[in-house]
Amino acid sequence: MLLQWGKYAQRLSDKGHKIMESLLMIGDPKLDGTTIIHELPNEGSKIDFETELYGLLGHLKGHLHNHDITIKVVVNEKVENKFAFTAIDKYNRLNEINPNLELLKKTFDLDL
Missing domain, CATH: 3.30.300 (GMP Synthetase; Chain A, domain 3)
Incomplete structure (x- = not known):
């Protein structure tokens, strides 16, 4: 659906x-x-x-x-959109969607 x-x-x-x-x-x-x-x-x-x-x-x-x-x-007046403004916010949001992102970051020693 x-x-x-x-x-x-x-x-x-x-x-x-x-x-x-x-x-x-x-x-x-x-x-x-x-x-x-x-x-x-x-x-x-x-x-x-x-x-x-x-x-x-x-x-x-x-x-x-x-x-x-x-x-x-x-x-539902309490429904809020979460917007990612900083690089850290964007990373955290993407990491929520796909936790393998953390593994990728550690494997290649990436910075935000």
């Missing part, structure tokens, strides 16, 4: 719909049975997201071969 979610976001990005792509990529949606729960930071984002909801549902239903899928949008 996450793979198809990302592919749909990429398709929107390729078409120039950067705002919608960012709404899709704010966080990973959670799956509860056949319901996809996606958290957004405010009501305005929810309204923007819902304009593309049927296209996203069609894409997911077709590619996942499951026509029972529904999407529930939850507004």
